[in-house]
Amino acid sequence: MLIDTHAHLDFPEFSGDLPAVLERAREKGVQEVVTIGIDLDSSRRASELAVTYPGIYATVGIHPHGARELEDTLLTRFEDLTGNRRVVAIGEIGLDYYRDRQPRPIQKRCLQQQIELACSTGLPAVFHIREAFDDFLKIVKGYCSRLRGGILHCFSGDWRIARICLDMGFILSIPGTVTFPKALEQQEVARLTPLDRIVVETDCPYLAPVPFRGKINEPAYVYYTAQKIAELRGCPLEEVARQTTSNAHAIFGIASNLRSTSTR
Numbered sequence: 001m002l003i004d005t006h007a008h009l010d011f012p013e014f015s016g017d018l019p020a021v022l023e024r025a026r027e028k029g030v031q032e033v034v035t036i037g038i039d040l041d042s043s044r045r046a047s048e049l050a051v052t053y054p055g056i057y058a059t060v061g062i063h064p065h066g067a068r069e070l071e072d073t074l075l076t077r078f079e080d081l082t083g084n085r086r087v088v089a090i091g092e093i094g095l096d097y098y099r100d101r102q103p104r105p106i107q108k109r110c111l112q113q114q115i116e117l118a119c120s121t122g123l124p125a126v127f128h129i130r131e132a133f134d135d136f137l138k139i140v141k142g143y144c145s146r147l148r149g150g151i152l153h154c155f156s157g158d159w160r161i162a163r164i165c166l167d168m169g170f171i172l173s174i175p176g177t178v179t180f181p182k183a184l185e186q187q188e189v190a191r192l193t194p195l196d197r198i199v200v201e202t203d204c205p206y207l208a209p210v211p212f213r214g215k216i217n218e219p220a221y222v223y224y225t226a227q228k229i230a231e232l233r234g235c236p237l238e239e240v241a242r243q244t245t246s247n248a249h250a251i252f253g254i255a256s257n258l259r260s261t262s263t264r
């Protein structure tokens with residue numbers, strides 16, 4: 001069994017045939033999918049999908065591309081969505097200095113406000129960090145003792161940065177790009193990171209792995225990412241599947257209802 005820890009199932013690419021998409025995923029052993037919010041509307045849609053379909057979980061949050069100063073009323077709306085038991089994290093939140101679509105001070109402020117929300121709701125965070133690891137690490141350091149863990153989705157740092165993030169207790173999420181022949185840095189990270197600190201994702205509809213590169217990605221294809229990781233590490237696919245699923249369950253509190261209510 002596999003879990004796709006980062007998909008955008010509410011995007012228009014899937015609106016026509018989501019049940020068929022999920023069926024194809026199950027045929028490849030992908031029984032569970034975490035669908036990710038990028039703003040208030042998509043977070044609402046994600047939490048609705050999570051109550052509609054078995055095996056789907058949701059996250060809620062504002063992507064750095066839409067970063068803004070979050071007034072209290074908006075933060076309260078997100079907090080309300082976390083009342084849904086199938087909402088398992090705050091995300092995706094972060095800093096994107098590659099596309100730089102919002103002023104950096106606004107991105108930082110928006111990230112901090114949402115890490116605060118993760119801390120106060122007792123949920124982990126799903127981080128989107130591109131070419132911004134220095135600022136991210138500076139910000140997140142102050143929250144590590146209160147934050148119930150975090151996933152660095154589509155991890156794009158080299159092994160040096162990976163080690164720093166692992167030392168801080170984070171989980172690294174490996175996307176389909178690890179199957180690209182030139183993705184040597186990402187392959188090194190996938191090979192060297194302890195298996196109990198890795199999860200797999202599609203980030204669909206984007207970033208389809210080989211042999212579907214350039215096509216619309218979907219949760220079923222996380223199979224090929226897990227297969228590549230197994231090949232890189234010289235271990236059976238079943239071991240990668242079992243351990244990454246167990247890691248995802250632990251951080252999202254899925255199977256064992258680890259989600260803390262004491263801080264709410």
Ligand SMILES: [Zn+2]
Nearest residue numbers: 092128153154
């Ligand atoms: Zn992202």
Ligand SMILES: [Zn+2]
Nearest residue numbers: 006036092203
């Ligand atoms: Zn995403």
